[in-house]
Amino acid sequence: MNRPSQIGRLGDLPNEEFRERLHAMADWIADYRAHIAERPIAPNDKPGAVLAQLDGTPPEGGASLDAIFSDIERVIVPGVAHWAHPQFMSYFGCTTTNPGILAEMITAALNVNAMTWRTSPAATELETLVLDWLRQWLTLPADFQGVVYDTASISTMHALATAREQAAPNTRKLGLSGRAELPVFRIYASDQAHSSVEKGAIAIGIGEENVRRIPSDAQFRMDLAALRDAVMADVNAGLRPLAVVATVGTTSTASVDPVREIAKICRDHRMWLHIDAAYGGGLALLPEEKWVTDAWAEADSLVINPHKMLFVPFDFSALYVRDIERLRRLFTLAPEHLHLRDPAGAEINYMDYGVQLGRRFRALKAWVVWRAFGREGMAARIREHLRLAQLFARWIEEDPRFELSAPVMMGVVCFRLKNSDDQVADRQNSEAVARINASGDAYLTQTKLRGRVVMRLGLGNILTTEEHVARVWEMIRAAV
Ligand SMILES: Cc1ncc(COP(=O)(O)O)c(C=O)c1O
Numbered sequence: 001m002n003r004p005s006q007i008g009r010l011g012d013l014p015n016e017e018f019r020e021r022l023h024a025m026a027d028w029i030a031d032y033r034a035h036i037a038e039r040p041i042a043p044n045d046k047p048g049a050v051l052a053q054l055d056g057t058p059p060e061g062g063a064s065l066d067a068i069f070s071d072i073e074r075v076i077v078p079g080v081a082h083w084a085h086p087q088f089m090s091y092f093g094c095t096t097t098n099p100g101i102l103a104e105m106i107t108a109a110l111n112v113n114a115m116t117w118r119t120s121p122a123a124t125e126l127e128t129l130v131l132d133w134l135r136q137w138l139t140l141p142a143d144f145q146g147v148v149y150d151t152a153s154i155s156t157m158h159a160l161a162t163a164r165e166q167a168a169p170n171t172r173k174l175g176l177s178g179r180a181e182l183p184v185f186r187i188y189a190s191d192q193a194h195s196s197v198e199k200g201a202i203a204i205g206i207g208e209e210n211v212r213r214i215p216s217d218a219q220f221r222m223d224l225a226a227l228r229d230a231v232m233a234d235v236n237a238g239l240r241p242l243a244v245v246a247t248v249g250t251t252s253t254a255s256v257d258p259v260r261e262i263a264k265i266c267r268d269h270r271m272w273l274h275i276d277a278a279y280g281g282g283l284a285l286l287p288e289e290k291w292v293t294d295a296w297a298e299a300d301s302l303v304i305n306p307h308k309m310l311f312v313p314f315d316f317s318a319l320y321v322r323d324i325e326r327l328r329r330l331f332t333l334a335p336e337h338l339h340l341r342d343p344a345g346a347e348i349n350y351m352d353y354g355v356q357l358g359r360r361f362r363a364l365k366a367w368v369v370w371r372a373f374g375r376e377g378m379a380a381r382i383r384e385h386l387r388l389a390q391l392f393a394r395w396i397e398e399d400p401r402f403e404l405s406a407p408v409m410m411g412v413v414c415f416r417l418k419n420s421d422d423q424v425a426d427r428q429n430s431e432a433v434a435r436i437n438a439s440g441d442a443y444l445t446q447t448k449l450r451g452r453v454v455m456r457l458g459l460g461n462i463l464t465t466e467e468h469v470a471r472v473w474e475m476i477r478a479a480v
Pocket of ligand 1: 150151152249250251276279305317
């Protein structure tokens with residue numbers, strides 16, 4: 001469409017033009033999805049390249065939508081990393097799906113605020129419904145209830161805040177500072193855990209240095225003896241062990257901490273157990289992978305990011321807390337918002353379960369995607385990603401130039417080009433990733449394991465097939 005926009009001095013874009021543009025947009029999105037593999041995955045520009053192409057003057061008069069969308073085509077779309085490209089194998093892959101995109105369009109049109117039940121009953125009740133579906137898939141007992149946030153970092157912060165309130169009642173009212181009666185609290189997580197544990201500790205006044213990183217074993221799982229020793233050393237020093245964060249699917253290697261044994265240590269020392277299943281929790285949907293859920297019922301809280309494995313477009317994180325009233329009591333500020341509430345008090349107001357007041361209607365996209373694929377459909381796709389990861393690992397093992405750097409537990413493969421000189425190998429692995437990513441045909445991550453640089457492949461994209469993985473493997477071999 002190429003014509004001046006009909007936006008007048010007052011009112012919205014007229015419906016007739018909106019409808020035409022929506023039709024054109026539908027074609028654009030469908031073409032983008034159909035031909036995404038033909039695009040370079042990411043630009044090779046220097047920081048500032050996008051800004052340099054855009055007008056920095058705040059717009060005084062309105063511009064035509066043609067001009068705006070032509071800038072989107074010319075500058076914005078080539079300026080992003082195309083996470084949905086089937087050869088984008090960085091991080092945990094990408095979980096955009098066509099049903100998810102459709103749902104996001106409805107969410108944008110409705111633009112409701114899910115802060116209280118009254119402000120949007122369906123948004124609240126759908127959130128309750130999808131949280132309960134997911135709870136059942138995760139085999140969490142019914143005394144776990146959830147809340148949806150944007151990210152796992154926010155979920156973990158709220159879990160740790162609840163742990164802190166339990167150990168130091170009234171912190172909600174009094175804060176931590178100036179209270180001589182309070183000990184120094186300690187949080188434990190493995191050296192493979194995500195840095196969101198420290199971020200949470202910073203935010204809730206525990207402090208980054210009071211997160212103790214526990215060494216991991218040869219398989220990158222938290223070492224239990226080291227955990228016990230650290231807790232005992234802290235107790236003997238007069239510090240107060242507060243919580244352990246156990247990870248199911250660590251960021252670098254997708255390793256799984258021994259949750260059952262950690263739960264026992266938590267019980268012995270009356271510590272809160274938070275499980276970070278942000279990535280790995282999705283495996284619970286596969287009957288043959290139920291081992292990942294071992295002892296989850298003994299946790300106090302668990303986070304899962306369906307935007308990491310369960311085909312919900314970014315962003316969607318679910319926090320489950322056993323006896324969630326503990327979280328609600330911590331964050332409810334009832335009087336100021338009584339006017340938004342049902343006087344009978346029978347409803348759930350999700351604003352009471354965290355810091356945020358305004359909340360996006362995230363439940364809709366989860367409900368659409370999960371209904372469209374069903375558990376079976378998602379499990380089949382995840383199973384295929386696991387198969388591709390194992391296949392890729394076999395190719396690595398069969399090529400004497402490479403070695404696997406960690407056991408392949410999920411859709412993540414860490415591997416390394418070998419060299420008798422470790423520093424040379426570090427450089428070569430790092431350069432190979434940079435070369436591949438600069439090509440625009442594939443996108444990997446590099447990470448450090450035991451101080452050494454390794455390449456890392458993450459599979460989770462619904463469009464990725466064996467052919468794509470084979471092509472990326474060819475590129476890796478050519479790059480080294
Ligand atoms: C295991 C794990 N936990 C937490 C996070 C933080 O996730 P978010 O970006 O949702 O805050 C990540 C990020 O990749 C992760 O890998």
